[in-house]
Amino acid sequence: MILAEIFNSWQGEGGSVEGSAFGRRQIFVRFAGCDLRCIWCDSRAFISAPSVKKWRYEVEPFTGRFEYKPNPAKLDEVVDVILKLDTGDIHSISYTGGEPTLQVKSLKALMERMKELGFANFLETHGGIPELIEEVAPLVDYASVDIKDETARATENWRELVLKEVESIRILKKAGVKTYAKLVVTKDTKEENVKWYAELLKGLAPLAIQPKEPIDIFQSQLMRLYNIAAKVMGRDNVGLSFQVHKYLNVL
Numbered sequence: 001m002i003l004a005e006i007f008n009s010w011q012g013e014g015g016s017v018e019g020s021a022f023g024r025r026q027i028f029v030r031f032a033g034c035d036l037r038c039i040w041c042d043s044r045a046f047i048s049a050p051s052v053k054k055w056r057y058e059v060e061p062f063t064g065r066f067e068y069k070p071n072p073a074k075l076d077e078v079v080d081v082i083l084k085l086d087t088g089d090i091h092s093i094s095y096t097g098g099e100p101t102l103q104v105k106s107l108k109a110l111m112e113r114m115k116e117l118g119f120a121n122f123l124e125t126h127g128g129i130p131e132l133i134e135e136v137a138p139l140v141d142y143a144s145v146d147i148k149d150e151t152a153r154a155t156e157n158w159r160e161l162v163l164k165e166v167e168s169i170r171i172l173k174k175a176g177v178k179t180y181a182k183l184v185v186t187k188d189t190k191e192e193n194v195k196w197y198a199e200l201l202k203g204l205a206p207l208a209i210q211p212k213e214p215i216d217i218f219q220s221q222l223m224r225l226y227n228i229a230a231k232v233m234g235r236d237n238v239g240l241s242f243q244v245h246k247y248l249n250v251l
């Protein structure tokens with residue numbers, strides 16, 4: 001598999017909505033490569049897999065000290081690194097990226113191994129390819145599925161992507177996965193679009209609203225977007241999320 005990095009940190013996103021692992025210790029496996037191009041992506045250094053020649057792992061949490069290994073990574077060496085980074089308080093393994101589902105064969109093999117070793121599996125995905133979600137769903141315990149707002153400019157056909165993401169959430173819920181949707185909002189996010197997302201998600205999965213970092217949205221606008229979603233989805237199904245790890249200065 002083509003990896004970017006493996007590290008042990010706190011899950012910094014998701015807030016308190018059901019299915020979120022916010023504030024829990026996780027070991028993150030970041031896959032390289034992505035088929036989307038969100039303009040605000042904070043992992044853009046890893047989104048072209050062929051250019052990610054090496055992967056790194058942090059030898060001790062929060063030391064910023066890394067060891068580097070050549071890509072492609074082998075399953076056994078990845079498992080060894082994860083076990084070496086295990087601090088005994090790990091809630092789940094987070095599979096993220098780039099887009100982890102693009103390497104679905106390797107992702108499944110790793111998830112299977114980690115499940116056998118007694119770990120829960122947390123998938124962080126753009127949900128844009130439901131067929132791949134279908135393939136990996138039986139191995140997933142928790143999932144965060146992005147709903148890419150129009151202002152992410154993730155792809156040409158934005159509406160079609162959102163509908164695919166909702167389909168992926170449906171597949172995960174049907175497979176019994178604790179799933180929530182994550183919506184990154186910006187100062188240009190349109191209220192009518194948030195209403196549309198909320199109507200799609202109503203009764204299906206909770207929504208974590210996450211300001212794009214660096215934050216450019218005013219609190220008053222964030223409050224309005226939250227209010228629109230909560231009015232449609234119910235007050236217990238919407239929560240605020242923000243990238244806490246960036247404030248803690250940890251990976």
Ligand SMILES: C[S@@+](CC[C@H](N)C(=O)[O-])C[C@H]1O[C@@H](n2cnc3c(N)ncnc32)[C@H](O)[C@@H]1O
Nearest residue numbers: 040041042043097098099124125126146212213
């Ligand atoms: C880097 S993505 C990788 C997983 C998957 N490709 C996706 O987009 O969901 C992980 C998470 O970071 C969030 N994210 C990335 N850049 C961000 C930024 N600048 N501000 C807020 N959230 C960001 C994404 O929305 C996503 O929920």
Ligand SMILES: Nc1nc2[nH]cc(C(=O)O)c2c(=O)[nH]1
Nearest residue numbers: 009010011012013096245251
């Ligand atoms: N601490 C921490 N929490 C995270 N939650 C989602 C992340 C991601 O990049 O997928 C992430 C990340 O990169 N670091």
Ligand code: SF4
Nearest residue numbers: 034036038041098126
């Ligand atoms: S889908 Fe995820 S990894 Fe890909 S560009 Fe968007 S935020 Fe970055």
Ligand SMILES: [Mg+2]
Nearest residue numbers: 042043096251
């Ligand atoms: Mg991140």
